[in-house]
Amino acid sequence: MTFDTIILGAGAAGMMCASHCGGRVLVIDHAKAAGEKIRISGGGRCNFTNMYAGPGNFLSQNPHFCKSALARYTQWDFVDLVGRHGIAWHEKTLGQLFCDGSSKQIVQMLLDEMTRAGAELWLQTSVRDLRKTEYGFAIEVEREGQRQNLICRNLVLATGGKSIPKMGATGLAYDIAHQFELRVTDTRAALVPFTFSDGRFKELSGVSLPARLSNDRTSFDEALLFTHRGLSGPSVLQLSSYWHEGEAIRANLIPDLPLFDLLRDQRQTGGRKALTTELARHLPARLVDYLKHQIPMRGNLADQSDAALNDLVTALSNWSLTPSGTEGYRTAEVTLGGINTDELSSKTMEARDVPGLYAIGEAVDVTGWLGGYNFQWAWSSAHAAGTAIAAG
Structure with missing residues (x-):
């Protein structure tokens, strides 16, 4: 024919x-x-x-x-x-x-x-x-x-x-x-979720929030989703096309949030509140509970100096992670x-x-x-x- x-x-x-x-x-x-x-x-x-x-x-x-x-x-x-x-x-x-x-x-x-x-x-x-x-x-x-x-x-x-x-x-x-x-x-x-072999985000599976995902070449501001295998969501899928195996990525969990100012102002009016309680107003509570084991956030708001608040904001805006790989084809x-x-x-x-x-x-x-x-x-x-x- x-x-x-x-x-x-x-x-x-x-x-x-x-x-x-x-x-x-x-x-x-x-x-x-x-x-x-x-x-x-x-x-x-x-x-x-x-x-x-x-x-x-x-x-x-x-x-x-x-x-x-x-x-x-x-x-x-x-x-x-x-x-x-x-x-x-x-x-x-x-x-x-x-x-x-x-x-x-x-x-x-x-x-x-x-x-x-x-x-x-x-x-x-x-x-x-x-x-x-x-x-x-x-x-x-x-x-x-x-x-x-x-x-x-x-x-x-x-x-x-x-x-x-x-x-x-x-x-x-x-x-x-x-x-x-x-x-x-x-x-x-490409356009694929990241995986972490240690299953570190299992307890956060289903949690999502707006974030900025970046590496040394580019960044994307879209939703981030934690899964039982690792990280997904639009920001992750976008960055995956620019990612190379073994490379660290950075997650800014508060890309458009003036968190330092918010916490400092709240310290004046609600200093007796636990820092984690106040953070949970701005970030998913399960995520705050997870991060408190990695980032210092003990005590009440009144206990936090400007330097401590600044360190906290820096940690939340520059969280370094190295994926094990991706979910592949x-x-x-x-x-x-x-x-x-x-x-x-x-x-x-x-x-x-x-x-x-x-x-x-x-x-x-x-x-x-x-x-x-x-x-x-x-x-x-x-x-x-x-x-x-x-x-x-």
């Missing part, structure tokens, strides 16, 4: 690309349903983009690579598409846009766009062999227990990264890249790294030395922040490849 374009991967990038390629297009995926990661995203409501998406929200060995695709298909272009399909949405926080209803609406929208474009979708189909030919690519697949041989002029790698293997994630895009001698940068789990929202951007055209996403081979979405070494940025990269890179193929 002959197609103009075959797209490997029926996720966000793959389906988006299929609706723009033109010609006879086939999308292949080994899963039972298309868009499974879309379905589970955003608590089932899909954080489909971010109002503030721009190049500064992405990590890559080449921070300039994403600029072209993001500029030519913006978050507002995707919002317009969502609106044309009658999908209601809202901003939750920090520019994060979610469906009012279900993430399944986004999946159905992409399927409808594929149908409109005449693209075919084969699910539960596995790639068994792939090779370059004089005119394109020859692919052997297995579908419904039968082997089939396919031919295409263009091949698009949209299989994502290694994150959440229980959803079917594999390193197939990297394997194919290696086959065609495209370099792949080191990959690791099992729970990571994305994979950091991927197909080296030096191998691709930033305008078309086509491999420079392998005509007709394209890579888009998470398969590429472009990784977004938490908050809808990775979906926007999927839409933008897919649009870049699809329109380039259509113009072709």
Whole structure:
């Protein structure tokens, strides 16, 4: 069977690309349903983009690579598409846009766009062999227990990264890249919780508070969540993309709280109160109870000198921790790294030395922040490849 374009991967990038390629297009995926990661995203409501998406929200060995695709298909272009399909949405926080209803609406929208474009979708189909030919690519697949041989002029790698293997994630895009001698940068789990092997935060599991998580390169002000395995929450997930194994992180538990002034003022009017009692007005009580074994906070407010209060505030705003590791790909929202951007055209996403081979979405070494940025990269890179193929 002959197609103009075959797209490997029926996720966000793959389906988006299929609706723009033109010609006879086939999308292949080994899963039972298309868009499974879309379905589970955003608590089932899909954080489909971010109002503030721009190049500064992405990590890559080449921070300039994403600029072209993001500029030519913006978050507002995707919002317009969502609106044309009658999908209601809202901003939750920090520019994060979610469906009012279900993430399944986004999946159905992409399927409808594929149908409109005449693209075919084969699910539960596995790639068994792939090779370059004089005119394109020859692919052997297995579908419904039968082997089939396919031919295409263009091949698009949209299989994502290694994150959440229980959803079917594999390193197939990297394997194919290696086959065609495209370099792949080191990959690791990103947007992922930190773990501590000693289980030190078990008693705090479920406690959350606003915090500033930082290392020597960056910082994020969002919620921090203690878990039985370690630390999670948006601030932790964001910092994990910038963290290296063995590195210490810093937690500011009072980022926007003038705690020194509050405690000093309260010392004048309520000096008989225990210091821990007053702290529990500003921080979760379970956290205060935990920290009192590590940070001096004995006695009443009246017993505290300005120097002692200052030391306490310093300790709470610069708590140093060294994670044992992360929860890995099992729970990571994305994979950091991927197909080296030096191998691709930033305008078309086509491999420079392998005509007709394209890579888009998470398969590429472009990784977004938490908050809808990775979906926007999927839409933008897919649009870049699809329109380039259509113009072709």
